[in-house]
Amino acid sequence: MDRSQKADTVAALNAMFSEVGVVVVTRNLGMTVAQSTALRGKVREVGASFKVSKNSLAKIAIKGTHYEGIGDLLTGPVALATSVDPVAAAKAVVEFAKTNDKIEIVGGAMGALVLNAEGIKALASMPSLDELRGRLIGLVQAPATKLAQLATAPAAKLARVFSAYAEKDAA
Numbered sequence: 827m828d829r830s831q832k833a834d835t836v837a838a839l840n841a842m843f844s845e846v847g848v849v850v851v852t853r854n855l856g857m858t859v860a861q862s863t864a865l866r867g868k869v870r871e872v873g874a875s876f877k878v879s880k881n882s883l884a885k886i887a888i889k890g891t892h893y894e895g896i897g898d899l900l901t902g903p904v905a906l907a908t909s910v911d912p913v914a915a916a917k918a919v920v921e922f923a924k925t926n927d928k929i930e931i932v933g934g935a936m937g938a939l940v941l942n943a944e945g946i947k948a949l950a951s952m953p954s955l956d957e958l959r960g961r962l963i964g965l966v967q968a969p970a971t972k973l974a975q976l977a978t979a980p981a982a983k984l985a986r987v988f989s990a991y992a993e994k995d996a997a
Contacts, residue, residue: 832883839879839887842908850907850919850934850946851899854878857928865929869918872954874909876919895940899933911955912936920950 827835843849857865869876881900888894909915916934923929931943941949953961 835879835883836887839884840891842875842877843888843891843893845910846908847910847912848908848915848934848936848949849893849896850915851896851932852905852907852919852923853930853932854903854905855928855930857926861926861928865919865922865926868922869907869915872909872914872918873911874907874915874918876905876907876915878905892938893935895938896933896935904932907934913949913952913954916946916950917954920947 854862866876881902881904884900884906885897888897907915907919919929919931923931931946933940933942934946935941936949
């Protein structure tokens with residue numbers, strides 16, 4: 827890799843670090859190509875990315891971003907899982923790590939907050955941004971539905987009373 831390619835890689839990594847909400851640092855301990863492809867697919871499904879990069883370039887790229895604290899985690903054969911949603915990348919990597927012992931979660935960061943492996947696992951147990959949005963919409967819609975039911979209930983009761991009087995008079 828020549829100097830211009832390194833500069834382009836650092837610029838791309840820096841742009842990525844500026845946009846994402848979470849970075850998960852993983853250590854790959856002899857994963858096969860098929861396992862790596864499966865992991866990338868799983869991560870891509872949730873809108874995240876999984877990238878292997880040179881540690882020295884990644885350390886240069888994190889300067890000036892919120893993720894400067896993860897510089898100590900970038901040693902050995904590591905890869906970075908990132909996503910804009912603070913939970914998506916962590917959830918995908920933790921789920922994959924449960925079924926594959928060749929990947930180890932080293933730690934990561936959520937903005938300026940540096941997390942250890944247990945912190946990443948705790949983050950993965952939280953609901954994702956889409957799940958939270960769904961719950962919020964459900965909470966907002968529930969009172970409106972109940973209000974509509976309450977508004978129509980008295981009219982329905984009156985109609986039944988009038989119907990009963992009409993049937994009684996007809997008989």
